[in-house]
Amino acid sequence: MTIDxxxxxxxCPVCASPFLTQAPAPVLRCPRGHAFDIARHGYVNLLTGKxxxxxxxxxxxxxxxxxxxxxxxxxxxxxxxxxxxxxVPTDEGVVVDAGAGTGHYLAAVLDARPATLGIAxxxxxxxxxxxxxxxxxxxxxxxxxxxxLPLVDGCAAAxxxxxAPRNAAEFHRVLRPDGLLVVxxxxxxxxxxxxxxxxxxxxxxxxxxRLAASLERWFTPxxxxxxxxxxxxxxxxxxxxxxxxxxxxxxxxxxxxxxxAALPEPVAVTVSVMVNVYRPxxxxxxx
Numbered sequence: 001m002t003i004d005x006x007x008x009x010x011x012c013p014v015c016a017s018p019f020l021t022q023a024p025a026p027v028l029r030c031p032r033g034h035a036f037d038i039a040r041h042g043y044v045n046l047l048t049g050k051x052x053x054x055x056x057x058x059x060x061x062x063x064x065x066x067x068x069x070x071x072x073x074x075x076x077x078x079x080x081x082x083x084x085x086x087x088v089p090t091d092e093g094v095v096v097d098a099g100a101g102t103g104h105y106l107a108a109v110l111d112a113r114p115a116t117l118g119i120a121x122x123x124x125x126x127x128x129x130x131x132x133x134x135x136x137x138x139x140x141x142x143x144x145x146x147x148x149l150p151l152v153d154g155c156a157a158a159x160x161x162x163x164a165p166r167n168a169a170e171f172h173r174v175l176r177p178d179g180l181l182v183v184x185x186x187x188x189x190x191x192x193x194x195x196x197x198x199x200x201x202x203x204x205x206x207x208x209x210r211l212a213a214s215l216e217r218w219f220t221p222x223x224x225x226x227x228x229x230x231x232x233x234x235x236x237x238x239x240x241x242x243x244x245x246x247x248x249x250x251x252x253x254x255x256x257x258x259x260x261a262a263l264p265e266p267v268a269v270t271v272s273v274m275v276n277v278y279r280p281x282x283x284x285x286x287x
Contacts, residue, residue, distance in 0.1 A: 003028070003044045006119055006139040009094060013046045013143065013150045042132035043125075043140035046150040051123060058126040061102060063243035065130055068104040072231050072271070076162075076184065077108040079227045079275045083182050084109055084158050087222065087277060091115040093157030096174060098145050099123075099164020103131030103138050106160060110137050116157070121149060149174050158182060166211075172218040172280050181219055181278040185211060189228065189272035194238060198259045211276065219278035227273050232266035241269070 003010075007019050012030035019028045028044055029035045038044045056064075067073075084095065092115045097106035100120035110118050118138040120131035125142055132140035143150050145167045151174045159171045162184040171181055188203045195202050204210070212221075233241070239260055 002042070003038050003139050003141075006094070006117065009119065009152055009155045010044075010046070010141070011150055011152050013048045013148065016148075018152055039129075041129040043128035043142060045125065045128075045142040047123065047142045047144055048147060051125075052144055052146070056101070056122075056124040056127055060244055061124065061126040061130055063240045065102045065104070067237065067240040067244060068102060070237065072233070072237070075229055076227055076271070076273055076275075077105050079225055080105055080160065080162065080182055080184065081109055081112045083223065083225065083275055083277050084160075084180065085112060087180050088157050090157075093117070093176075094119060094155060095158045095160060096121065096149070096151065096156045097131075097160040097162070098149065098167075098171065099161060100131050100140075101127050101162075101164070103127075103134030103140070105162050106131070106138060107135035109160070110135050119151070119156075121145065145170065154179075160184075166214060168215045168218040175280050177280060177282055179280055180222070181215075181280070183211065183215075183276045183278070185274055185276065187226070187228075187272040187274055189270055191241060191269050191271070193267070193269045194241060197263060198242065198256060200242065208274070215278060218281055220281055221276070222279045223277035225275040225277070227271070227275060229271055231269050231271055233269060235260050235263055235265055235267060238263065238267045238269070 008021050011018050012034045014034045015032050017030040019030050026038045027035050091113045094117045096119045098121050100106055100122045103120045106118045106120050120138050120140045121143050122128055123144045128140045128142045145165050149170045153173055154176050156174050158180040160182050186203050188205055
């Protein structure tokens with residue numbers, strides 16, 4: 001899907017004006033003259049200022065894409081599909097993936113909903129290039145969720161937030177009053193075997209409480225669905241799990257390689273995540 005098809009849902013990140021819809025061209029322009037080129041790779045960069053530290057590198061995106069294509073997290077994707085399908089039964093509308101990465105989960109949702117359009121938002125250009133070709137109904141946008149989503153108010157039937165930063169106020173703003181927020185977070189058991197063996201960053205035991213506190217002003221809980229199952233990985237696959245996560249920034253590469261080489265194959269790990277579903281609080285909607 002081209003950016004032109006959703007330009008009426010996008011807004012200028014500088015002045016928040018909706019983009020002009022006349023004379024479609026490889027550029028988005030607002031009434032105040034702010035213009036943003038649509039890249040030849042199919043995404044549009046609506047990031048203002050420098051990219052924040054910690055944006056995924058091309059190597060991290062490639063590792064994530066290879067791993068997800070192999071299917072070890074397909075049950076997580078199915079749980080996201082089920083959450084959207086159960087609570088947003090009408091197939092039409094737009095699903096926004098905030099922190100979309102490669103676009104894998106959004107593409108899975110769109111495969112299950114043939115009339116739904118998708119907007120993938122990520123701060124990394126490498127991720128945006130990948131999500132732009134992940135599905136014919138995905139429009140890919142580079143933006144920082146902390147600086148505000150470059151989307152018009154009330155445009156989304158659902159917002160996905162899967163292992164990604166959360167801006168509750170912005171999710172609330174772009175959702176329809178009857179919209180759905182789906183947040184996927186790891187539990188303390190997630191990949192615990194790798195955390196112990198490789199000295200990786202562990203999940204904060206208070207993560208569930210912090211998630212609830214960050215959302216409670218804007219959303220009410222509408223469901224919680226645990227997903228847990230064992231995996232038997234090759235060392236290469238275990239390395240891909242590490243490479244696509246935050247531990248890749250914090251663990252010495254040589255030490256990590258040595259620890260991986262010492263693991264017996266297959267490497268037994270546990271996938272354990274929580275799929276949290278929320279509805280917007282209507283009383284806190286902005287005018």
